[in-house]
Amino acid sequence: MAAMAVALRGLGGRFRWRTQAVVGGVRGAARAAQLGRKVAVVDYVEPSPQGTRWGLGGTCVNVGCIPKKLMHQAALLGGLIQDAPNYGWEVAQPVPHDWRKMAEAVQNHVKSLNWGHRVQLQDRKVKYFNIKASFVDEHTVCGVAKGGKEILLSADHIIIATGGRPRYPTHIEGALEYGITSDDIFWLKESPGKTWHPTDVALECAGFLTGIGLDTTIMMRSIPLRGFDQQMSSMVIEHMASHGTRFLRGCAPSRVRRLPVGQLQVTWEDRTTGKEDTGTFDTVLWAIGRVPDTRSLNLEKAGVDTSPDTQKILVDSREATSVPHIYAVGDVVEGRPELTPTAIMAGRLLVQRLFGGSSDLMDYDNVPTTVFTPLEYGCVGLSEEEAVARHGQEHVEVYHAHYKPLEFTVAGRDASQCYVKMVCLREPPQLVLGLHFLGPNAGEVTQGFALGIKCGASYAQVMRTVGIHPTCSEEVVKLRISKRSGLDPTVTGC
């Protein structure tokens, strides 16, 4: 241990590394390396209670954005296969779905990304340690490598980017033993079958499971998509409910048991009636939020403060913790969006400030995002309720439209929830405060408008932007009907 520490701290001039240990966070490491710094990354995946583990890359690559979007695509393809006969394709229906084939393809792609990250680190001469690190003091971490060898790493600067893991409702009998989470769903070798989720954020999972033909039930105690525009959230749910996902609202689970025949029995209480009910399922998937991965870091040894409520790390606008040379980015940080692109941008800007002479801070305003539910929801800026709370109803104008994607016509698809609204200030030139789009390819639609909002776009400028025809995104620049007018916002014509 001591020998290792000395080796890393420097053996005279030649091995005097100005090391930056990055606990998690491959991108920051890569950027620091590009600036000529000597960098090390430590990454470690604690197996899930069900035993699932994965390689380098973090949540996004392994158990988040990537596998989620691929399985979402699989579900979308199911719907498009159903559309196809209307367009002349003679596909025999219904078409069965093989979970194993899909899971294997998704897992192979994820593994190729793990490999790609390893190669990138090597190419940039970033040292990588697959160890579970914890702080020894404010400049040093230690961890145990394979074979039991303890490693000490010290650095001038440290960035903590350990992210988070799914929360388990440990107070519910059987929850840990019989339930899985998003850590596991993408790595299942067998189909999850009939699934049950109590969820705040697992609409995406339930959505694609329904889309590939599985019987799926979501249980919600209160409101879905907390923090998002509530009108839009309701429409997301409405769409899912009318396309096969079952919802049990205002209910809370109390127990999970394994039945003799192998299935799981869930018991819950309906909060409105007070009655208890049960149901039988193949899989129970908990998606009730995430907890920061800080517990095993021994942060107190380094003097890094965390939020007493959430245990997330507290930082200032420079991403600095309570210890001047220790920083934090990503999901582990208090008050930050739990999104890959913000973590990446914040990390890069941080490293540019530390080593590149920059003074640019991360701007967390107007960060766009998309929920990849069966009907996708893209948004940027304020929700309608946030805008009203901030400016007052009389100072807010909301333009909206119900539209029908052209491709839905021939397919005979229901477009009831295809909807867009733009929240603006009422006073000319009517600054755009927020944009909300529900429909196909919502992420593709929303991205460019995020640039517009970054540039301070006004409704006047939106009105002068010519549409691209025929698309769904043109409906944004064609918005003319305000909620205040009470007129019918259904788009007609052409």
Place this chain on the structure above:
Amino acid sequence: MAAMAVALRGLGGRFRWRTQAVVGGVRGAARAGQRDYDLLVVGGGSGGLACAKEAAQLGRKVAVVDYVEPSPQGTRWGLGGTCVNVGCIPKKLMHQAALLGGLIQDAPNYGWEVAQPVPHDWRKMAEAVQNHVKSLNWGHRVQLQDRKVKYFNIKASFVDEHTVCGVAKGGKEILLSADHIIIATGGRPRYPTHIEGALEYGITSDDIFWLKESPGKTWHPTDVALECAGFLTGIGLDTTIMMRSIPLRGFDQQMSSMVIEHMASHGTRFLRGCAPSRVRRLPVGQLQVTWEDRTTGKEDTGTFDTVLWAIGRVPDTRSLNLEKAGVDTSPDTQKILVDSREATSVPHIYAVGDVVEGRPELTPTAIMAGRLLVQRLFGGSSDLMDYDNVPTTVFTPLEYGCVGLSEEEAVARHGQEHVEVYHAHYKPLEFTVAGRDASQCYVKMVCLREPPQLVLGLHFLGPNAGEVTQGFALGIKCGASYAQVMRTVGIHPTCSEEVVKLRISKRSGLDPTVTGC
């Protein structure tokens, strides 16, 4: 004729209509003065209908005249113009049909047990598309009625600068006069009448969407029919495109080449530097095309079921008798000449849409220009149409969306040393599991080199290009700089985020292939 003119001009107070005849263009109606209408719109397409509806909403008495001359092959259609009947709408639906074919091929990789290959039935698709188009024709008729816009299905021509005449069904001649007239008659496909057999045996985009039977093995000489060839290949038909020179003239040439490359590697045959000379019908029923290879000078022939001409469009002005009204046209193109207020050489006669010289041939510009025009005429506005930075998308198998300047235009305007181009080859996530080739998935942003690096143009080649490009058009309208693009957070995982992740410049010579995550 005289009797009709009197009836329309007014019989005392009660029938004293201030009619505004819209030659095409259904949207405006006006109160009557000495003439029949406030506004007459000639042409019931995208631009015309927008004008008519807008003017009606402003309380004007409006009339629209619309008429479709059957194509040489006999195809005709209802109210709505090119976009609705033989343009954007049927084109995008057939493009969708072709895309679905590709997605059905992807599906087994995602676990769907679809037996391949899957046959395609043209008739089923064509019927569905035609039914949707007819529903739009109907929708437009209803909208005009609801707004009390008078609609005449007659072929109009000018009698004098305030009056048009036309012949209705049954031979009755109608005269319509108006204070203001908007011409929005659009255009029709050009036929290469100098080529033997071209008119007799070839079809155009006027016909392709209305065919009851599959076109089979098709041949197109084309400047702009990449979209048609694209979807025909996508639904499994043997398709050949012949080009004399460069495709997608006026578009960024690097992007155009990649569009073609993608099509060529996905089944469409290209014959470049060739020009057709003759089309004959063979005894067995197929068509034989003869062409000359310009480079070798050699002649060659091929046999096809269908020949589709897509060599450009001509304005629908010939039968309007524009000289009776004094409206000037371009001697080269015969398109109508207008100023920045869409006014022709005659003060109260205007023109919008494809029929106008120097304007984009796009539905949304016609609509916006028409609405702004009517707002200036009747709504007290002074806003002019801005034709800069109009975004558009080519719906080829791999779609190409763009807004602003092409790279060559930017260099011509500012000089190579003042232009910085950021670019990236990316791979859509959905292509990975599907095993699709992403060689032509590419995006580039053309900027000024001087900070803050104003964005001059954006070019995106990939899936859903229209959806990606639209929002960036707003950004460019707001004067976005590269610095602002860099500070815009991406949405992950999407293709559009690749725009805000652009970091590699062409000048650097570094590999622009996106890696990771």
